[in-house]
Amino acid sequence: MDCSHRDQLGMSPKIAPADAASRRAAKPTIVYPAGTMPGPDLAALEQARRTMVKTHELTVPPRDARTFRVARGQFFRIVSIEGPQVGDLNLWNAEDLSERFFSGKTRALHGTHVGIGDRLWSNMPYLRPMATISHDTLGWYGFDEDGAGIHDVIGTRCDPYTNLLLNGTAYDFCCHSNLSRALAAELEMEPRAIEHHIHDVLNVFMCTGFTKDTHQYFMKASPVRPGDFIEFLAEIDLLGALSACPGGDCSATHSSDAAACQALKIEIFEPDRATLKHWSWPSPSAYHRRHGGHAQS
Numbered sequence: 432m433d434c435s436h437r438d439q440l441g442m443s444p445k446i447a448p449a450d451a452a453s454r455r456a457a458k459p460t461i462v463y464p465a466g467t468m469p470g471p472d473l474a475a476l477e478q479a480r481r482t483m484v485k486t487h488e489l490t491v492p493p494r495d496a497r498t499f500r501v502a503r504g505q506f507f508r509i510v511s512i513e514g515p516q517v518g519d520l521n522l523w524n525a526e527d528l529s530e531r532f533f534s535g536k537t538r539a540l541h542g543t544h545v546g547i548g549d550r551l552w553s554n555m556p557y558l559r560p561m562a563t564i565s566h567d568t569l570g571w572y573g574f575d576e577d578g579a580g581i582h583d584v585i586g587t588r589c590d591p592y593t594n595l596l597l598n599g600t601a602y603d604f605c606c607h608s609n610l611s612r613a614l615a616a617e618l619e620m621e622p623r624a625i626e627h628h629i630h631d632v633l634n635v636f637m638c639t640g641f642t643k644d645t646h647q648y649f650m651k652a653s654p655v656r657p658g659d660f661i662e663f664l665a666e667i668d669l670l671g672a673l674s675a676c677p678g679g680d681c682s683a684t685h686s687s688d689a690a691a692c693q694a695l696k697i698e699i700f701e702p703d704r705a706t707l708k709h710w711s712w713p714s715p716s717a718y719h720r721r722h723g724g725h726a727q728s
């Protein structure tokens with residue numbers, strides 16, 4: 432129920448208590464303060480980057496998705512090649528699809544938008560870095576006057592279910608469907624049999640924020656240009672999938688064929704492994720998983 436609807440029904444709790452001001456004056460506390468967990472060794476990362484050689488590349492066609500595999504210790508880039516275009520990224524443990532990117536905890540740990548040095552974390556009970564952002568040519572953008580930033584972990588992915596709910600039409604080339612088709616092809620299964628593996632994404636190159644008045648999720652034209660890229664170190668063996676969103680630069684619309692759409696490129700690099708010999712590769716969380724219940728004997 433929105434506020435205006437509540438007003439019409441006379442349900443709006445607009446009369447504030449006498450101590451409203453003091454309640455509102457409570458000071459914010461960062462939930463997960465930066466610096467409380469060890470960050471990546473950015474100097475070692477930079478050294479490894481300087482030695483890396485491209486070993487593979489593939490193109491993601493517009494309104495479609497492709498899967499790719501990256502071994503632990505390799506780097507991968509998502510590159511803008513034709514014009515402004517947003518990409519929706521999913522990541523899984525290559526050996527176990529139940530371990531996958533956890534956008535919500537990544538947001539809680541790093542913020543609404545991610546950049547160099549931030550990690551893409553996996554879901555529980557694993558909760559470890561799957562990838563570390565090693566370079567981002569859009570790092571200059573920061574947050575603009577609308578409060579928007581690049582590469583968000585606040586959106587989910589465009590999908591045919593929400594589109595049907597809001598527009599009453601069936602559209603088959605939303606990112607959820609593109610990612611489903613790509614993973615289905617990888618696993619040689621039908622999309623409907625594997626779509627539960629598709630999860631909330633990293634919105635690569637997307638420019639987003641929350642409106643200042645109503646705090647609603649908004650998008651604006653991506654500032655990405657051909658040649659721009661975001662780059663990651665794979666912290667575990669990864670299966671990835673990237674969708675070239677039907678929203679194109681996401682300046683106006685999505686979930687339709689209306690927007691101009693461009694291809695994206697994925698590049699995989701192999702560094703001199705000696706440069707990463709002291710890198711601490713992440714293990715799944717060491718939490719005992721008893722959750723306060725009785726331990727199994």
Ligand SMILES: [Zn+2]
Binds near residue numbers: 588589607675676678
């Ligand atoms: Zn999309």
